[in-house]
Amino acid sequence: GVGVVNSVFAGVTILILSMFMVGGGPRWINSFVEAQRPEHSERIETTLRRIANAVGNYVGGALLQATIAALAAYILLTILGAPFAGPLALIVFFFDLIPVIGATIGSFLVGIVMAFVNFPVGLIVWSVFAIVYQQIENYLIQPQIQKRATEIEPFVVLVAVLCGSTLFGVVGALLAIPVAASMQITIQEWRIFRREGMPDTSAPIQPPAAGM
Template sequence: MAVQLVAVAVALWVLAWVLGKTWVIVLPVLLAVIVCTVLWPPVRWLRSKGLPPAAAVLAVLVMAVGVIAGVVSAVAPAIVNQSGELAEQATAGIVQVRDWLGGPPLNISEAQLNSAVEAINDTLNSSSAQIASGLFTGVGAATSALVTLFTTIVVTFFLLKDGPQFVPWLRRAVGRPAASHVAELLERVWSTLGGFIRTQALVSLVDAVLIGIGLVILGVPLAYALAIITFIGGFVPIVGAFVAGGLAVLVALVANGPVNALIVLGIILAVQQFEGNVLQPWLQSKSMKLHAVLVLLAVTLGATAFGVIGAFLAVPVAAALAVVLRYYDEQVSLQATEADDPDHDDPESAGTVFQEEKAE
């Protein structure tokens, strides 16, 4: 038993090492597979109407880019039209904060405020090397993100174009008797990933609607734009919700004052608590057949190990592993049943083999 545990631990360590070395390749592939679960239904429909695979994929990709561009064009005018007003209000807000700091109960003098500003400037000047290093690091991260995005788009194109040929090729490469098991596992994992994307979209939509209604009622500028940003941010766990919520509170603070901003903050916290503790775990546990506690633990582990990307990929990866374990348990139970009853025939397995032979 001890030898088996050591072997499993070594295997996990080797897997983690290989994953770390090949992460630059693995990440675009994982993202492309998730994107394909969203884009495959329209691609399949276009192909069923007689459109060539490459043309169908290009049409859907162009449509997806058009949708994203449409959302951006819908948000941009409101931001441009109200940016000047918000800038003026921000300046007035800074003056108010300075007056508040100079009045009771703090009674900070103007000399003390100027001294604090000078101290901040001195700190920034002394840390210029670190800031420059961080800037170049940020530029490198942005470049890496662009490369990952481009690779993801290319991999998505070929997966959508040649994806239907992958399973038959894999069947021939694996051979019997593993071919039917691999095909069944891929089908189940694909269905699970599709459920994850649909659930995430539903959760983000609920967040955007509830927060958007609150912003409209409170008269916060850019309410519709902030609601759209909230919906988009819902697909980026942790950071997306934090940035979208912080932006809404900042706009409310600048435009309507601190009381309004506190109310907006309360609405956002309430909605996020409802999402994180009730809606998301419940829906994802239903769509992925995972317990809510496992969903929360997977997100925490993924965020701790790989940051934002890890938090985003943690749940679908955990669900895929759960699919594999459940299928393994089914096969063990089936073999145990056949061992107890040699004359037992599994109609599901027979049907799978028949469909496989028919496909071939």
């Protein structure tokens, strides 16, 4: 009921805001960098641009993942002879944008329709498909897509999503991967900054000249 509507609203809202952030990212980054100290501006700009790219890649990866789920659902629903296979696949697409629980909610709604139009065979086949596909998506498809999109290891992606959803619900699940990617990028750039700022100790120390 209300929880499902709130989940969809939160998911769509965050994805739309992410798209706006990616679209206006360069302008915001330039404004922020110009206000920083000159010796830090280059590293800050590099960090922010990498984070913006990671967020954009995450949104693209989420859309790709939802598209794969919708196509798989559409093919199966068409084989089962379900009416409105296209709209039902579209429901799967939108709910699949929500990590962890979205696919379950979308599959449940489609299952209700199948209970009325193709019971019991269609409902049983759809239920088995939904359970198997969600496991494949959660442990294989999503981690691999987001690894390539955000350069985060699949295990870290899985842990980030599980922790985010456990602590903050749907919003936490949606933000988990971008936050994890941003933290990883920030730490990497900070280490580079520290390394570049350290004095070069490899050069031999010249002894003082005689008579001094």
